[in-house]
Amino acid sequence: MTVLPDDGFSLAAEFPDATHEQWQRLVAGVLRKAGKDAPDTAADDLLSTSLEDGLTTRPLYTADAARNGADSAGYPGFAPFTRGGRPEGGAVSGWDVRQRHDRQDPARTNEAVLADLENGVTSLWLSVGAAGIPVSGLARALEGVYLDLAPVAIDAGAEFDAAARELLRLYEDKGVPRESARGNLGADPLGYEARTGKALDSCDAVATAALCAREWPGLRALTVDALPYHEAGGSAAQEVGCSLATGVAYLRALGEGGLSIEEACGQLEFRYAATADQFLTIAKLRAARRVWARVAEACGADPAAGAQRQHAVTSAVMMTRRDPWVNMLRTTVASLAAGVGGADAVTVLPFDHALGLPDGFARRIARNTSTILLEESHVGRVIDPAGGSWYVEQLTDELAHAAWAWFQEIERAGGQQAALRGGLISERLGATWDSRRKNLAKRREPITGVSEFPLLAQAPVERDPAPAAPGGGLPTVRRDEAFEVLRARSDAHLVTTGARPRVFLAALGPAAAHTARVSFAANLFQAGGIEAVHNPVTVDAASVAGAFTASGASVACVCSSDALYAEQAAPVAEALKAAGALRVFLAGRPGEQREMYVRAGVDEFVVAGGDAVAALTSALDRIGVA
Numbered sequence: 001m002t003v004l005p006d007d008g009f010s011l012a013a014e015f016p017d018a019t020h021e022q023w024q025r026l027v028a029g030v031l032r033k034a035g036k037d038a039p040d041t042a043a044d045d046l047l048s049t050s051l052e053d054g055l056t057t058r059p060l061y062t063a064d065a066a067r068n069g070a071d072s073a074g075y076p077g078f079a080p081f082t083r084g085g086r087p088e089g090g091a092v093s094g095w096d097v098r099q100r101h102d103r104q105d106p107a108r109t110n111e112a113v114l115a116d117l118e119n120g121v122t123s124l125w126l127s128v129g130a131a132g133i134p135v136s137g138l139a140r141a142l143e144g145v146y147l148d149l150a151p152v153a154i155d156a157g158a159e160f161d162a163a164a165r166e167l168l169r170l171y172e173d174k175g176v177p178r179e180s181a182r183g184n185l186g187a188d189p190l191g192y193e194a195r196t197g198k199a200l201d202s203c204d205a206v207a208t209a210a211l212c213a214r215e216w217p218g219l220r221a222l223t224v225d226a227l228p229y230h231e232a233g234g235s236a237a238q239e240v241g242c243s244l245a246t247g248v249a250y251l252r253a254l255g256e257g258g259l260s261i262e263e264a265c266g267q268l269e270f271r272y273a274a275t276a277d278q279f280l281t282i283a284k285l286r287a288a289r290r291v292w293a294r295v296a297e298a299c300g301a302d303p304a305a306g307a308q309r310q311h312a313v314t315s316a317v318m319m320t321r322r323d324p325w326v327n328m329l330r331t332t333v334a335s336l337a338a339g340v341g342g343a344d345a346v347t348v349l350p351f352d353h354a355l356g357l358p359d360g361f362a363r364r365i366a367r368n369t370s371t372i373l374l375e376e377s378h379v380g381r382v383i384d385p386a387g388g389s390w391y392v393e394q395l396t397d398e399l400a401h402a403a404w405a406w407f408q409e410i411e412r413a414g415g416q417q418a419a420l421r422g423g424l425i426s427e428r429l430g431a432t433w434d435s436r437r438k439n440l441a442k443r444r445e446p447i448t449g450v451s452e453f454p455l456l457a458q459a460p461v462e463r464d465p466a467p468a469a470p471g472g473g474l475p476t477v478r479r480d481e482a483f484e485v486l487r488a489r490s491d492a493h494l495v496t497t498g499a500r501p502r503v504f505l506a507a508l509g510p511a512a513a514h515t516a517r518v519s520f521a522a523n524l525f526q527a528g529g530i531e532a533v534h535n536p537v538t539v540d541a542a543s544v545a546g547a548f549t550a551s552g553a554s555v556a557c558v559c560s561s562d563a564l565y566a567e568q569a570a571p572v573a574e575a576l577k578a579a580g581a582l583r584v585f586l587a588g589r590p591g592e593q594r595e596m597y598v599r600a601g602v603d604e605f606v607v608a609g610g611d612a613v614a615a616l617t618s619a620l621d622r623i624g625v626a
Contacts, residue, residue: 020060020062024041024043024044027043027047027059028042028043031043031046044058044059044060047059051280052235052236052237052432052435052436053235053237053238053399053402054402055237055395055398055399055402057391058391061390061394062390063390072290072397073286073290073387073396075087076088076383076384077307078303079293079297079304079306080289080290080293080294080306081289081290081292081293081306081307081308082286082287082289082290082387082396083286083342083383083384083387084289084342084383084384085289085307085308085309085310085342085344086307093380094339094370094374094379094380094381095338095339095343095344095345095346095370095374095380096122096123096151096344096346097120097121097122097123097345097346097367097370097371097374098121098122098123098124098125098153098311098345098346098347099116099121099123099124099125099347099363099367100125100126100127100313100347100349101124101125101126101127101133101141102127102131102132102357102466102467103132103133104132104134104467106133106134106137106138106140106141107140109133109137109141110140110141110142110143110144112360112363113142113145114144114145115360115363116363116367117145117150119364119367120367120368120370120371121367122151123150123151123152123153123182123183123345124142124145124150124151124153125154125155125347126138126141126152126154127155127156127467128154128155128156128159128163129156129157129158129159129163130157130158130159130467130470131157131467131468131470132155132467135156135166136166138154138163138166138167138170139166139170142170147170147171147174147176148174148176148177148180148181151182151183151184151218152167152183153183153184153186153223153269153345154167154183154184154185154186155223156186157192157195157196157470158198158200160185160186160188160200160204160205160208161204161208163185163186164185164186164187164204164208164221167183167185168216178215178216178217178218179217179218181218181219182218182219183219183220184219184220184221184223184269184311185208185212185219185220185221185222186222186223187202187204187205187208187209187221187222187223188222188225188246189201189202189205190249190250190416190417190420191223191224191225191227191246192470193420194228194229194232194420194473195228195469195470195471195472195473195474196470196471196472196473197472197473198472198473202250202253205221205222205250205253206253206254206256206257208221209221209222209254209257209259209267210254210257210258212267213259213267220266220267220268220269220309222250222254222268223268223270223271223311224243224247224250224268224269224270225271226239226240226242226243226246226270226271226272226273227271227272227273227313227316228473228474229242229243229425229429229474230272230273230317231273231316231317231474231476231477232426232429232430232433232474232475232476232477233317233429233430233432233433233436233437233475233477234428234429234432235432236280236281236283236284236399236403237399237402237403237405237406238403238406238428238429238432239273239284240272240284240291240403240406240407241402241404241405241406241407241409242406242407242410242416242425243270243272243288244291244292244295244403244404244407245407245410245411245415245416245419246416247268247270247292248295248411248415248416249415249416249417250267250268251264251265251268251295251299254267261296261299261300261301261305262301262302262305265296265305265306266305268308268309269309270288270292270308270309270310270311271310271313272284272285272288272310272311272312272313272343273312273313273315273316273317274312274313274314274315274334274337274338274341274343274346275315275317275318276315276318276329276330276333276334277337278333278334278336279337279391279392279395280395280399281312281334281337281338281341282337282340282386282392282396283341283392283395283396283399284341284399285310285312285338285341285342285343286341286342286384286386286392286396287397287399287400287403288308288310288403289307289308289310289342290396291403291404291407292306292308293306293307293308294306294404309344310342310343310344310345311343311344311345311347312335312338312341312343312345312346312347313346313347313349314330314331314334314335314338314347314348314349315330315334316349316353316354316476316478317477317478318330318479319349319351319353319354319478320354320447320449320478320479320480321354321355321480321484322449322450322454322458322480322483322484322487323448323449323450323454323455323458324351324352324354324355324461325351325449326448326449327351327352327353327354328351328365328369329448331349331351331366331369332369332373334348335348335369335370335373336373339370339374339379339380340379340385340386341386342384346370348366348367348369348370349366350363350365350366351365351366352461352463354478355461355462355463356463356464356465356466357463357464357465358463359463406428409424410424410425420473425474426474426475429474430475433477437482438611440479440482441482441611441612441614442609442610442611442612443527443608443609443612444609445479447479447480450479450480450484450527451480451483451527451612452523452527454487454523454526456490456500456529456531482613483527483528483613486529486613486616486617486620487529488529489620489625490528490529490530490625491529492625492626493529493625493626496626499552500529500530500531501530501531501554501619501620501625502530502531502532502533502551502552502553502554502555502623503521503530503531503532503533503553503555503556503557503585503619504533504534504535504547504548504553504555504556504557504576504581505518505521505522505532505533505534505535505556505559506534506535506544506548506556506557506558506559506572506576507534507535507559508544508558508559508560508564508565508568508569508572509560509561509564509568513560513561513563514559514560514561514564517559517560517587518534518559518587520559520587520608521557521585521587521606524606524612524615524616525557525616525619527612528612528613528616528617528619529620530616530619530620530623533551533552533553534559535547535548535551541571541572541574541575542575544572544575545576545578545579546579548579548580548581549579549580554580554581554582554623554624555581555582555583555585555619555622555623556576556581556583556585557584557606558572558573558576558584558585558586558587558602559587562588562591565586565588565590565593565597566593569586569593569597569600569602570596570597570599570600571600573597573600573601573602576601577601581601582622582623583603583604583618583619583622584601584602584603584604585602585604585606585615586602586604586605586606587605587607588605588607589605589607590602590605604618
């Protein structure tokens with residue numbers, strides 16, 4: 001790094017430093033012009049955004065506000081590891097590009113594995129057992145793979161012990177030196193119980209961890225998988241808190257099995273979800289390292305043992321089944337956030353993950369996402385690039401405290417297993433998801449291609465079905481689930497009748513008056529699979545009624561400006577009802593004219609921020625879509 005001489009010259013020398021109070025006064029003035037009269041000191045609150053876990057995103061961050069988080073961040077590679085688990089970060093080789101494989105056919109899995117390794121993937125994540133490759137097929141799936149060069153992580157659930165033994169046998173048969181074998185054997189009894197509701201004995205995991213600690217220094221036996229909690233609708237702090245409670249449970253078991261605290265820490269790898277919420281993902285990974293270092297410190301471990309090894313996986317919750325191509329953008333942002341947040345290994349799920357097993361093109365795009373970030377954008381060459389950002393430092397600090405509070409609550413309940421079996425975790429995660437589901441239904445959290453800007457004419461993307469995932473424990477959720485139900489009803493109607501359900505948009509007045517609300521209404525109804533058709537420029541209510549009859553629709557939505565509503569909405573609504581409209585919507589807030597519109601026949605008002613799912617369900621019901 002080049003250090004410039006301090007010659008006393010500053011381009012800002014003639015300008016006084018602005019204060020926070022000055023900023024508040026200026027912002028408050030702008031807000032007053034927008035009709036939000038408030039004292040100057042309220043400017044921060046009016047422009048703040050509430051997040052899950054009681055966190056708040058402020059419009060402005062200063063060094064003083066973020067000092068607590070920045071001061072506790074430390075240095076990369078040193079406790080508390082907020083800035084990274086290694087001093088060099090990813091500057092040497094970037095992160096480990098880890099591709100997942102779920103096919104049950106060992107031969108086809110082998111083809112995909114070799115193609116991935118030849119084209120940029122640096123490690124493998126294999127589903128083994130009932131939901132993946134049979135344990136007996138592991139050798140065929142890894143045929144031709146240089147196991148001393150390519151780390152392997154396996155996910156075998158209840159078949160962990162058999163899968164671990166088979167992989168160790170393969171290392172022996174291929175003459176891989178024990179110090180060269182790297183990867184993760186994937187034991188995760190509590191994660192399996194979270195997914196299936198079935199208990200697993202941890203004895204095999206403890207015995208395998210002891211073996212790895214003694215004889216296989218590059219292998220880790222256990223995974224602390226936080227994905228079940230994320231995929232059940234949990235927040236970032238809940239995900240991290242559950243991972244802490246799980247990790248502590250494993251430390252206790254390993255300690256009872258004869259491992260030292262340092263050896264026990266060295267047998268754990270943590271897995272977290274990376275979402276398209278870039279800054280929250282960065283802060284989550286940084287906070288997770290910080291709080292785990294605190295756990296290790298409290299257990300009396302050597303400071304170096306508290307470095308958490310992280311595997312970040314792009315979120316399955318955010319992946320959509322409709323317009324799946326947009327998932328490429330989501331996973332790009334998520335993988336960038338994972339790398340910037342300091343993950344050691346990153347898995348980018350293919351864009352068609354929600355539809356079944358990915359094809360070769362989807363796997364290529366997934367692995368190239370990391371390649372572009374590493375080789376073209378050089379993201380991995382900067383150590384903790386988000387460090388020093390006042391926003392990121394404060395968000396990291398607040399998230400760490402929220403995760404720690406949830407972890408303490410789980411421990412007071414008896415630990416992770418007791419909290420799972422007693423229903424504390426499912427209850428709390430369910431409440432978080434219920435709150436988020438309301439925001440999704442109201443499109444306050446928009447989903448491009450699903451709740452916003454859907455394309456009804458897009459041909460469906462077909463994929464081979466994926467093996468059934470284990471169930472019976474915590475639920476799995478998706479952001480698109482409510483809208484997917486609506487779109488499925490529309491698809492079934494199309495198959496049965498040859499046409500999609502339709503809504504007639506009664507556009508009143510000139511284009512300047514109705515275009516905004518026509519666009520809003522068309523976008524809204526198409527999110528429910530309802531095709532929007534609208535009339536040409538109209539002169540009177542009779543012509544609107546005629547256009548409605550000709551459209552073939554059975555419900556209608558009046559669209560125009562507030563001024564024209566006052567003049568024309570009531571007679572148009574009456575005409576639409578007389579023409580046979582089963583339900584009449586009006587786009588916009590009715591204000592003082594509400595009673596008049598209702599008397600004229602308007603059944604429902606659709607507005608930005610309203611419950612889109614409820615309105616669309618009502619429309620499909622009235623149309624008669626089963």
